[in-house]
Amino acid sequence: MSNQIDRRMVERVAVLSRLELSETEIAQFSTQLSDIVAYIEKINTLDTADVQPLTHCLAVQNVLRDDVPQPPLDNETALANAPDQTDGYFKVPKILDDNSGA
Secondary structure, three states: OOOOOOHHHHHHHHHHOOOOOOHHHHHHHHHHHHHHHHHHHHHHOOOOOOOOOOOOOOOOOOOOOOOOOOOOOOHHHHOOOOOOEEOOEEOOOOOOOOOOOO
């Protein structure tokens, strides 16, 4: 693949993305995208056969607490901050009308 992103390609992507770009932006993006593609092609020339794939660049450790069973909240505590409640349950706005079939 050519590492040159030309004006026509930038205009085509702008149309597909429904973006209105000025002449200056088209020229700027053409140069910037060409530089990005050239850099990726440079990276693709590296021999990575013996490199272990990483999910993170730094060592990551799980920071979750131990899963220890706790007594459940009583109804009054669970509903204490509820903006609306009815008969011991959270009351939420209706999102489906009667004709929704649900």
